[in-house]
Amino acid sequence: MMENEIFRALADPTRRAIFEKLAAGGMNASALREGIDISQPAMSQHLAVLRGAGLVREERQGRFVNYEVDPEGLALIAQWLAKYRAYWPARIEALKVLLKDMDQ
Amino acid sequence: MMENEIFRALADPTRRAIFEKLAAGGMNASALREGIDISQPAMSQHLAVLRGAGLVREERQGRFVNYEVDPEGLALIAQWLAKYRAYWPARIEALKVLLKDMDQ
DNA sequence: ATGACAGATAAGCACGTACTTATGTGATTC
DNA sequence: GAATCACATAAGTACGTGCTTATCTGTCAT
Known part of the structure; x- marks a missing residue:
């Protein structure tokens, strides 16, 4: 099951930081180390x-390896989250932002 | 940071199973054990x-403790996910479903 | 070819996590 | 108020995880 590996991967704060950095733009492993x-x-x-x-x-x-965000993982989280849509509070600010960003 | 505890909590398959069971309706801890x-x-x-x-x-x-899904945690995941909306593939089926369910 | 560089892999270790059995706590029933 | 029930907590243990240093692999420049 992929969900397992996704949540396990994101459970580590260092890995979330790496992912966040990659989300701002792909880069190689050495560049990623800067600041972390x-x-x-x-x-x-x-x-x-x-x-x-x-x-x-x-x-x-070449001798570098460029890393970038893979949308597939994010899509799987969205899919997992969608299963519990019944519990999402209708008027929470975060959700409104999310909706606005998605609905276009 | 709350994100840390959320992803850590969901990293365990048993806990995801418990959560999923609770999502179908609140129940006490003993009832939750059935089947798991x-x-x-x-x-x-x-x-x-x-x-x-x-x-x-x-x-x-009484002497039971009823457990139920807390929407706050889910909202925080949605919030985290929203940060990476730029990478969400526009036409993936899961996302369309998600959109349809949310936009009403 | 050789040296340098980017990155992966190996092996070992400290610590965290998920489980167990045993026991504690609070509420109900008789 | 004693026994019972639902659940929490304590303590111990086996295993997983994230780190380290050391080494290997692959690519480039000379």
Whole structure:
């Protein structure tokens, strides 16, 4: 089950930080390390977990590897979330923002 | 940070199963155990984690404790997800379903 | 080819997590 | 008020996770 790997991947704050950084634009593993105090192997391992969860995808570019957000993982979270739509409070501000951004 | 506890809580498949069961309707901890092969203390501990994450809330009813889905946790996930809306593929079926269910 | 560089993998370790059994707490029933 | 029931908490344990250092793989420049 993919959900398992997705939520497990996002359960780690360092991985969420990496993902958030990638969401601002794809970049290679070394560039990703800047600003996040983490060793090279640790970064590599985190990226492997994110990739396994379908949250990130890689693309070899010479001797660099460019990473970017994989929409598939996000779509699966949206799908999971949709199952519980009955419980989403109708007038919460966050939801209104979400709706406005999506409905176009 | 609440996100941390939410994703950590959902990273466990047993807890997701409990949450899913609660989403079908609130019930007490004993009723929740039916169908899920788990000891009473384990269930109690899982419910404590889900409650700490804002995914579930409790209500004492005599010597029973009724548990139900807390919309706040779900709203926070939606909020987190909304940050990455730029990456959501526009025509994925899951997303269309999500949109249809929300936009009313 | 050789050295340098980007990144992955291996192995080991400290700590966290999910479970267990045992016991505690609060509410109900008799 | 004693027994029982629903649930929480305590303590211990097996296993998972995230980190480290060391090493390997692949690509580029010279």
